[in-house]
Amino acid sequence: MKIAVLSGKGGTGKTLVSVNLAAVAREAIYMDCDVEEPNGHLFFRPKNIKTEKVSVRIPYADETLCNGCRKCLDFCKFNALAFIINKPIVFDDVCHSCGGCVLLCPQKALSEREKIIGEVQRGVSENVAVITGILNTGETSGIPVIKKLLNDVPAEADLIFIDCPPGSACIVIESIKDADYCILVAEPTLFGVHNLNMVHELIRLFDKPHGVVLNKCLEGENPAEKFCMEKGIQILARIPFDKELGKLNSDALIAARENQRYRELFFSLLQTVTKEVGYETVTNP
Template sequence: MKIAVLSGKGGTGKTLVSVNLAAAAKISTYIDCDVEEPNGHLFFKPKDIIEEEISVNIPKVDGNLCSGCRRCVEFCKFNALAYIKDKLIVFEDICHFCGGCILLCPEKALTEKEKVVGRVQKGTSEQVTVYTGILNPGEPSGIPIIKKLLDENEHERDKTVFIDCPPGSACIVMESIKDADYCILVAEPTLFGVHNLNMVYELVKLFNKPFGVVLNKCLDGENPSEKFCLEKNIQILSRIPFDNELGTLNSNAEIAVRKSKRYRMIFYFLLEAVKKEVHHEATSDS
């Protein structure tokens, strides 16, 4: 069972929810796909870390073979190639490693060259297996790292996997939720929060994923995100209070489930609610 946790912007509580759910599930896998600034490891403090570098293939030009036809320059959507004074220039930092230029080159002047874009760490925290994807600063895309993180877990299908997604609803989030069985959308109780919730709501609908919402930072009074859920008939899975105790635990990089009885219960109930939903989906599909 793969559960993806996402939100339309950063700081909403994706890491709070996914880390605590993984801890509440006890034997589970936590995958930090927020490769631009992974922070789940700050809470789990994983041990016995194994690290692997992740590379992509970018084009390398053989100037003796290049005929100057410029097909590659015209093809590249990211403008990573320029042809100046009978010489092809490759801008490695701009290249999104689609490989199109290499395929197109009629002279076979372009070949693949490996470039390290980041790394993947695997460690353990109690009985939780913790994966962290780390993209090197300045790299244009974290997708190769996310692919690696999610492929790694294919052989552990029996375990409950929690995917901590990057913020937003762009390609990198689509890659993260692609194989998820269920999506948890985390929302803040503001109008801005509703706007961001709507972005991920539209994404999960587009991907035809079963989903529910966790309302985070709940205060007394009106909650625009709750209103949005009621209007759209979206399942509300849990309400997490805007609370000093939780804030303190979080800012000390503690996992609330492992420190507080109250939060152990809140996340345990959330986990049960999600399991029930996934089970329900599985039976209604068959």
């Protein structure tokens, strides 16, 4: 079962929730798809790390074969090709690696080469297999790295937690498309409601079963809670605005491994989510 954890912006508590859920499971895979700024590994501190590079195929132009027909330029909708001083130029940074220009070139002047854009790291932290996607600085799209993460999941994997990128862009869509359940993490502010509404609309487009975790809860009115009640969205758990939790998190410690109260909270959340999709998890809080 794949459980995706997402939020409308960074800093809401998405990694806090996904890391602690994986920690309280009997066995789990934690998959960090926030490839631009992955930080789950800072909490897990995985051992026996193995690294695999991720590459995409980029067109390469042979000037000696090109006759200047410019069919490749007309085809490319991303303006990744140009013809300057009778020479074909490829702009790697905006190429989407579709391969269409190579297939279309009548002179076979275009071929493809591998370009490394990031890597995937795999390690182990107690009961959790930690898989982290890392996009190289300056690359425009993390989708190939996310695809590599999701496509290489072991067939015997039982419980997978996907720490999604923040927001609702293409990389988020790629992260949740095969998820069995989505947890939306929200803050108790009007701005938090705006971001919650954004990801909620995305989840509804994909018709994914979902619920909300309210983080940083204080006494008094909670706009995010009011939004959930008005929209009929299930509130899965409420995490208090707590100094002890904040200190554990800032020290890159997993709260569920350090504090029994939070172990019980996240175990209860895990039980709630797994029962929602008819999956029974067995472990001891």
